[in-house]
Amino acid sequence: MALTPEKSSSLMDSIQSEVSTEASPMLRFLTQHARLLAVGIVLFIVAIGGFWIYEWQAGKQTVAEQQEFGRIVTAGKAEDRLKALEAYVQTAPSSMRNAAWFAIAEAAQAVKDYPKAYTAWEKIAGSDASMKVPGTFGMAQALIDQGKPKEALALLDGISSGLAKADALNVNNRIVLLAESLGDYKRAIAACDAVLGDPELAGQGGLWLQKKTALQQRLAAAK
Numbered sequence: 001m002a003l004t005p006e007k008s009s010s011l012m013d014s015i016q017s018e019v020s021t022e023a024s025p026m027l028r029f030l031t032q033h034a035r036l037l038a039v040g041i042v043l044f045i046v047a048i049g050g051f052w053i054y055e056w057q058a059g060k061q062t063v064a065e066q067q068e069f070g071r072i073v074t075a076g077k078a079e080d081r082l083k084a085l086e087a088y089v090q091t092a093p094s095s096m097r098n099a100a101w102f103a104i105a106e107a108a109q110a111v112k113d114y115p116k117a118y119t120a121w122e123k124i125a126g127s128d129a130s131m132k133v134p135g136t137f138g139m140a141q142a143l144i145d146q147g148k149p150k151e152a153l154a155l156l157d158g159i160s161s162g163l164a165k166a167d168a169l170n171v172n173n174r175i176v177l178l179a180e181s182l183g184d185y186k187r188a189i190a191a192c193d194a195v196l197g198d199p200e201l202a203g204q205g206g207l208w209l210q211k212k213t214a215l216q217q218r219l220a221a222a223k
Contacts, residue, residue, distance in 0.1 A: 065093055065095070065096055068088075069088070069092075069096055069099065069100070069103075072084045072085055072088055072103070073085070073103050078107045078110035078111045079107075079111055081103070081107040082104065082107040082108055082111060082113070082116070085100055085103050085104045085107060086104065088100055089101060089104065097127070098123075098124060098127050098128075098131065101120045101121075101123045101124050101127075102120070102124065104116065104117075104120040105117050105120035105121050105124070105138055108120060109142075109145075112145075114142045114143075114145040114146045115142070115146070117138070117141075117142040117145070118138075118139055118142035118143065118146075120138075121135050121136075121137075121138030121139040121141075121142060122135065122139055123135075124138065125138075125139060132159065133159065133163070133167045133170065133171065136155060136156065136158075136159050137170075137174065139152075139155055140152040140153075140155050140156055140174070140178075143155065144178075149178060149181065149182055150182060152178060153175065153178045153179055153182065153184070153187070156171060156174055156175050156178065157175065157187075159171060160172065160175060160191070160194065165198075165200050165201060168194070168195065168198065168201065169195065169201065169204060172191040172192070172194050172195050173191075175187065175188070175191040176188045176191045176192060176211065176215075179191065180215065180218075183222065185215050185216075185218050185219035185222065186219065188215050189212055189215045189216060189219065192208050192209075192211055192212035192215065193212070195208045196208050196209060196212070
């Protein structure tokens with residue numbers, strides 16, 4: 001049964017309340033900002049699903065290529081998949097290379113090898129202009145998983161300008177959440193302003209203005 005927003009919030013609050021002061025900083029970060037991490041997971045799934053669907057429908061692979069790749073990605077253990085995929089991607093045909101890097105990112109995430117996940121997402125981000133944003137999201141998530149949220153924020157800052165409407169909303173939303181979790185309210189407010197100052201995003205103004213006001217209050221209280 002799906003959780004309602006109220007039940008989900010209560011569950012999150014319950015988890016947070018059970019984290020002791022002696023808990024590791026990374027554990028506290030994960031529990032306190034689980035909603036932020038959930039955004040990354042959703043984007044990760046959407047990016048992988050969207051790319052694979054596109055690739056199969058484009059019909060760029062031969063049957064033999066599909067069968068070979070399918071055999072590797074259905075290997076039982078994530079560790080085995082990761083090793084096989086790392087070998088496969090070195091000689092994979094160009095039409096299959098991004099799909100292989102996506103699969104490597106998934107397998108590396110499963111075994112908690114976040115540096116390898118980062119590298120895979122970096123390859124994806126640099127493969128094509130359309131993959132820059134989802135690839136960078138994956139890189140940022142891999143940094144967060146390594147306990148490096150400041151580096152993740154800097155990475156997102158680097159792609160925050162000159163984006164199409166949908167990408168601008170997604171990137172700035174991610175920046176707001178991450179900057180706020182770090183207590184960098186000025187950067188979070190700047191991300192809100194980036195959306196509010198774009199005429200093409202005027203329809204989103206109400207929610208972003210509310211968020212900006214809340215951030216300004218938190219900034220004033222922190223002084």
